[in-house]
Amino acid sequence: NAGVTQTPKFRVLKTGQSMTLLCAQDMNHEYMYWYRQDPGMGLRLIHYSVGEGTTAKGEVPDGYNVSRLKKQNFLLGLESAAPSQTSVYFCASSYSFADRSTEAFFGQGTRLTVV
Amino acid sequence: KNQVEQSPQSLIILEGKNCTLQCNYTVSPFSNLRWYKQDTGRGPVSLTIMTFSENTKSNGRYTATLDADTKQSSLHITASQLSDSASYICVVSSSFSGGYNKLIFGAGTRLAVHP
Numbered sequence: 001n002a003g004v005t006q007t008p009k010f011r012v013l014k015t016g017q018s019m020t021l022l023c024a025q026d027m028n029h030e031y032m033y034w035y036r037q038d039p040g041m042g043l044r045l046i047h048y049s050v051g052e053g054t055t056a057k058g059e060v061p062d063g064y065n066v067s068r069l070k071k072q073n074f075l076l077g078l079e080s081a082a083p084s085q086t087s088v089y090f091c092a093s094s095y096s097f098a099d100r101s102t103e104a105f106f107g108q109g110t111r112l113t114v115v
Numbered sequence: 116k117n118q119v120e121q122s123p124q125s126l127i128i129l130e131g132k133n134c135t136l137q138c139n140y141t142v143s144p145f146s147n148l149r150w151y152k153q154d155t156g157r158g159p160v161s162l163t164i165m166t167f168s169e170n171t172k173s174n175g176r177y178t179a180t181l182d183a184d185t186k187q188s189s190l191h192i193t194a195s196q197l198s199d200s201a202s203y204i205c206v207v208s209s210s211f212s213g214g215y216n217k218l219i220f221g222a223g224t225r226l227a228v229h230p
Binding site: 041043106107108 | 119164
């Protein structure tokens, strides 16, 4: 069982370059999320999706774009990378969040460094 | 402001000993509280989920408690093992318009279990 898979695991970018992070889940979940994790801080929500073809902004959306063209995939794009975007990025998915017992499953993370 | 505060920031214990991690939150409205374990270089994995009406919940050697009146939670680890070395993250779920829940993450407690 793959669960939530993120690609790539590591990446170094130069300031101004663009890249796309891919998240794939094989659990048929409706909800998908992108978070960033910075030292000394809790995970912060960048963007999320409540179903195929939908996206919405989270806490820290500036500088990022997302797309959910297929239910199983959620892409996070950086159009012009900045050093402030150096972070570890986590994708997560869940069946729903309306139910109290619904689990959120996380990928293994992508460590991105912008120099 | 919705916040989740965890203490201590880090903790070192000897194998076989017990420990308790603390979580205080100022989140409203409250939906549920979750504890996650995050191994180094991996994504968070859920340990427990508790709603307003649940005071305690166990998962093997992990026992979480919740006092909704004082907005405090604790995670007790019994008979610690080397594999318990990880960050433990307290997460409070808050419902907002549309029926979607927002997860508010604490910064985590880094636990090191030494032989």
